[in-house]
Amino acid sequence: MVLGQIIRENRWYFLSYFLFLTVGVFLIARIPMGNENLYFVAFRESIWDDIFKSTTKLAEPIVITPIVLATLFISFRKTVSLLVTIAITMITASLAKAFFFHPRPVLYFHKLDRLAELVPVDGVPLLTGHSSFPSGHTMAAFSIFTLLALQSKHKRTIALLFLLLAAAVGFSRIYLGQHFLKDAMVGSIFGVTIALFTFILFERLAHRPSWNRNILSLLKHK
Numbered sequence: 350m351v352l353g354q355i356i357r358e359n360r361w362y363f364l365s366y367f368l369f370l371t372v373g374v375f376l377i378a379r380i381p382m383g384n385e386n387l388y389f390v391a392f393r394e395s396i397w398d399d400i401f402k403s404t405t406k407l408a409e410p411i412v413i414t415p416i417v418l419a420t421l422f423i424s425f426r427k428t429v430s431l432l433v434t435i436a437i438t439m440i441t442a443s444l445a446k447a448f449f450f451h452p453r454p455v456l457y458f459h460k461l462d463r464l465a466e467l468v469p470v471d472g473v474p475l476l477t478g479h480s481s482f483p484s485g486h487t488m489a490a491f492s493i494f495t496l497l498a499l500q501s502k503h504k505r506t507i508a509l510l511f512l513l514l515a516a517a518v519g520f521s522r523i524y525l526g527q528h529f530l531k532d533a534m535v536g537s538i539f540g541v542t543i544a545l546f547t548f549i550l551f552e553r554l555a556h557r558p559s560w561n562r563n564i565l566s567l568l569k570h571k
Contacts, residue, residue: 355545362498362508364554366541369516382570383461385523386454386528390468397524398470401491405521407409407514416493427562438492442485445539446556451482467526470472475566476527484528484536487502489542490518499548515540 356363376385392398406412413435420428423436444502455475458464469475498508519533554560 352545352549357502362495365509365512366537370511370534370536373530374538377531377534380515380530382529382531383454383457383555386458387466387522389526390466392524393468393470399523402470402473404517405486405525408493408518411487413493415506416497417492421564424561424563425539426551426554428541429560430500430547431496433495433551434492434543434547437547438485438489438540440542441539442483442488442536445483446480446485449482451532452479452481452505453481454476454529457481457529461530469527473525481528482532482535483539484519484522484532485562487515487519487528487533488540488543490515491537492501492538495541495544496548499544506568507517 389397416437417431419426420431452460452468453476455464455477456479458467467475495509498511501507501511515537519537522528522533523530551560
């Protein structure tokens with residue numbers, strides 16, 4: 350399966366993602382770095398704190414593990430492709446963070462002597478260090494949910510829901526003061542690229558019956 354065919358079959362997903370990127374790039378060009386974090390300080394101690402504390406967990410093991418286990422009941426090919434996607438994402442995120450070595454917002458504002466303005470969300474300590482760029486959570490969310498969207502048969506509904514979930518994770522990282530907008534946007538690009546790579550790779554195994562079996566079929570044979 351070639352890239353052009355994949356994009357055509359998933360045009361609603363990629364058109365929506367292109368719109369997401371366009372808005373993100375526009376905001377990056379218009380808003381001084383860090384102002385996006387400070388904007389959300391006004392929402393502290395509101396319902397949005399709880400919403401985004403939960404949303405960010407969509408890219409963490411507590412949510413990813415059940416998703417992987419659920420794919421065992423669909424096909425082993427999808428399970429393995431998801432595990433490979435997660436592995437590539439973790440390696441890519443680690444290498445990219447080490448290479449770019451960009452400071453987290455807390456260090457950035459500390460250097461500007463404006464740290465008091467970056468009010469943290471209650472119960473969410475601000476991460477320190479130079480591992481801000483790109484956002485690992487956003488990369489994981491977009492790699493996993495894009496892969497699930499590409500594998501979905503419901504291209505206008507479920508696939509778009511996956512995009513919204515991935516975008517919500519990226520947004521949560523900014524709201525929680527852990528990343529800048531540019532970190533989330535570039536993380537999404539990395540994630541989508543990884544998902545496309547693994548989807549193309551494992552679609553080549555789609556015609557092999559053994560790869561399309563699931564855990565229920567194994568239990569029936571026993």
